Amino acid sequence: MALIQASNVSKDYETEEVTVHALRRVTFDIEPASFVSFVGPSGSGKTTLLNLIGCLDKPSSGQLIVAGTDIATLDRKGGAAFRGKHLGFIFQDFNLIPVLTVYENIEYPLIMVQNIPPTERRERVASMIDAVGMSAQAAKFPHQISGGQKQRVAVARALVTHPALVLADEPTANLDSQTAYTVIALMKRMRDDLGTTFVFSTHDTKIVGEAEVLFRLEDGRLATGQGSGEAPHV
Amino acid sequence: MFNLFKIAMRNLIRYKRRTLLTASLITLGVVFVIVFVSISGSFKAMMIGQITDSMLGHLQIHRKGYVASIDNLPLNLNLPPQAYRKIAARLATDPRVAAFSPRIKFGGMFSNFVETTNIRLNGIDPERELQTTPLLTARIAEGETALRRGELWVPVLLAKGLKVKLGDVVVIVATNADGSVNGKQFTVSAILESVTGPGGRDGYLHIEDAADILRMSEAEISEVVVRLKQFDRLDEARQHLIRETADTVDKQGRPMLEVHSWEQLSPFFNIASMIDVMTFFIKIMLVAIVLISIMNVMIMAVYERIREIGTIAAIGTPPGRIRTLFIMEGFCLGVIGAVVGNLIGIGLVVVLNLIGIEFDFGQQKGLLLTTTLDPMDVLVVSVIVIAVAVAASLQPAFKASRMEPIQALRHV
Known part of the structure; x- marks a missing residue:
């Protein structure tokens, strides 16, 4: 069964004067343990789609099922609980909590979201911090590490809760190309090790090639991939 | 957390x-x-x-209506001797009460044989009074802290006005409950300062002298001043005393006594x-x-x-x-x-x-x-x-x- 099932998903934004069609009848499936990328120019609907998959927003029409749940049925509290249980997020600007150390940033969702007991928490954080190669920087604060290191911490934070799906919106946009490759390679390795599905958006043509499944978005429509009339790039 | x-x-x-x-x-x-x-x-x-330790005490027990007409110091509203004995017996065994003191209050004329003025007098049992209002002696500007029979503590205002000094002999004249007048000579043994200011006209004499002047065969008490062991439990003690004294009734069977706290008696409250x-x-x-x-x-x-x-x-x-x-x-x-x-x-x-x-x-x-x-x-x-x-x-x-x-x- 597909981890994500999108069926004729549309998203419109009403302004005072016009209606913006951010997504138009998008249909696709994403299987578990996939390494998927949505590509497209700015304004093509990548972020809108990731926000919908991430239960941060709701479709105007159509059905979007993530991990067996129709996200349109979730209220604010239910959405938070769903995200905490099933999803991990990696942001373009890293979005680490500045008052917490590297270790504490990774530990944060286990305490604040999943209420994991201390012993298990320590084991999981130690394992994840080691997996992303940040053990030596565990006690440092975000302002004391580089952009690539921050994104590695963000990857660890997203994976430490053992989510089924990690969403990354332009995860390499603020990194140099070498670091970007390192981060993408890390994400791929984590997918291989943990079986987590990764869905990320990018407009970096060099990174696009790292995706195993590729969807191209143009003006809110799927230009290539499932539902576009063309097979997705594998 | x-x-x-x-x-x-x-x-x-x-x-x-x-x-x-x-x-x-x-x-x-x-x-x-x-x-x-x-x-x-x-x-x-x-x-x-x-205020409480040098004058008022914590609680006072009066005959009903006495406080309402206290400016007149009415002798006809003093406590009958048997009523006071009953109160005294109860206060003596009350664990809340540290001390109590009976007073006979009356108005009189104060004369140095040359000039005469009015005075408010408090007949006290010195020993009991000092246990109940221990700072009373702190008000003594001049003179002795012991009050014996035949001695008078004069308020400083009257002492200055009538140029009375320690050891001077003065006369107190008072109207008795039956309307007759009686007088008695006293020796000034202390000059007393007022608690609240220069308006004080309260003098002190021995309770037995007060009974003599007023021709009482047995002392008829105007008020009983009570000192509590725990001042912060004033209201509780007052309510207890009200209940305890409720069985003292007048000829019509109505409660005879009133219990007031210092708060009800002093404008300083x-x-x-x-x-x-x-x-x-x-x-x-x-x-x-x-x-x-x-x-x-x-x-x-x-x-x-x-x-x-x-x-x-x-x-x-x-x-x-x-x-x-x-x-x-x-x-x-x-x-x-x-x-x-x-x-x-x-x-x-x-x-x-x-x-x-x-x-x-x-x-x-x-x-x-x-x-x-x-x-x-x-x-x-x-x-x-x-x-x-x-x-x-x-x-x-x-x-x-x-x-x-x-x-x-x-x-x-």
């Missing part, structure tokens, strides 16, 4: 200057309240002590109440300081951390936890302000005691104010500050918890 506390403290440290300024403002407010409460409370307690009102308003000011400063800081904190709120909401932090996180910050600010403020306030109270504050009260000169601080006051101020700090954080905290993560993440 510890992790919430840790994050809250780190967020406060993150904005050092702002946190320092806000905490200082709260601290200053707490210090001001602590010192004010301490000084005003001690002043009030000292004043009440002066209104001043004491004013001190309480001032203290209340000072606390209101503290509430306003804490409320405005913390609300301001927390609104700023939410506004500056919108993206951060979006991040923690996006990764699944429940709205309740986000709310608690911000409330915890306000709570921590309140605790810091309360703890530091209390410590500095207590330190200042100690310093004030070392320096010593002197003041005058009525004719009492050079009273040394010993400032004390009731632990309950410290607790109340701390609870107010912390509760208001939490209350001030509620609105910003709710705002943070209700933010849509998608909009918060877009915030620049």
Whole structure:
């Protein structure tokens, strides 16, 4: 069964004067343990789609099922609980909590979201911090590490809760190309090790090639991939 | 909860200057309240002590209607001897009562053989009276602290007006209950200062002399003054005495006695109440300081951390936890302000005691104010500050918890 099932998903934004069609009848499936990328120019609907998959927003029409749940049925509290249980997020600007150390940033969702007991928490954080190669920087604060290191911490934070799906919106946009490759390679390795599905958006043509499944978005429509009339790039 | 506390403290440290300024403002407010409460409370307690311990006692028992016409000092409203004996027997065995003293009060003429004026007289049992109002002798400006038969303590106002000195012989003339007049010579053994000011015209003589002048075969008591072991249980003791004396009835079967506390007998109670009102308003000011400063800081904190709120909401932090996180910050600010403020306030109270504050009260000169601080006051101020700090954080905290993560993440 597909981890994500999108069926004729549309998203419109009403302004005072016009209606913006951010997504138009998008249909696709994403299987578990996939390494998927949505590509497209700015304004093509990548972020809108990731926000919908991430239960941060709701479709105007159509059905979007993530991990067996129709996200349109979730209220604010239910959405938070769903995200905490099933999803991990990696942001373009890293979005680490500045008052917490590297270790504490990774530990944060286990305490604040999943209420994991201390012993298990320590084991999981130690394992994840080691997996992303940040053990030596565990006690440092975000302002004391580089952009690539921050994104590695963000990857660890997203994976430490053992989510089924990690969403990354332009995860390499603020990194140099070498670091970007390192981060993408890390994400791929984590997918291989943990079986987590990764869905990320990018407009970096060099990174696009790292995706195993590729969807191209143009003006809110799927230009290539499932539902576009063309097979997705594998 | 510890992790919430840790994050809250780190967020406060993150904005050092702002946190320092806000905490200082709260601290200053707490210090001001602590010192004010301490000084005003001690002043009030000292004043009440002066009034009750040198004149009024804690409670007084009278015949019904006596207090209403106390300006006339009516002899026909004195207690019958058997009624006093009953009261005395009960007071002697009451565990709440430390001491009691009967008084015969009457108005009379005071003459130095050249001039005559009116005087209010208190016939007292010296031993009982000093146990009940131990500061009475502190009012003696000149003379002996022992009151024997044939001696009179004269208020300073009359002594000066009639140029009476210690050892002078004076005459007291009084009208008896049956309308006849009687007089008796006394030796002035002490000049007595008034508690409340220069208007005092109260003299003291031995209770047996008072009964002689008034031609009472057995002393008919005007009032019984009671000193309690625990002053802070005044109301409870008064209610107990009212119940205990309810079975003393007049010929019509109605209760004969009234029990009054010092609060009902002294106009100073209104001043004491004013001190309480001032203290209340000072606390209101503290509430306003804490409320405005913390609300301001927390609104700023939410506004500056919108993206951060979006991040923690996006990764699944429940709205309740986000709310608690911000409330915890306000709570921590309140605790810091309360703890530091209390410590500095207590330190200042100690310093004030070392320096010593002197003041005058009525004719009492050079009273040394010993400032004390009731632990309950410290607790109340701390609870107010912390509760208001939490209350001030509620609105910003709710705002943070209700933010849509998608909009918060877009915030620049």
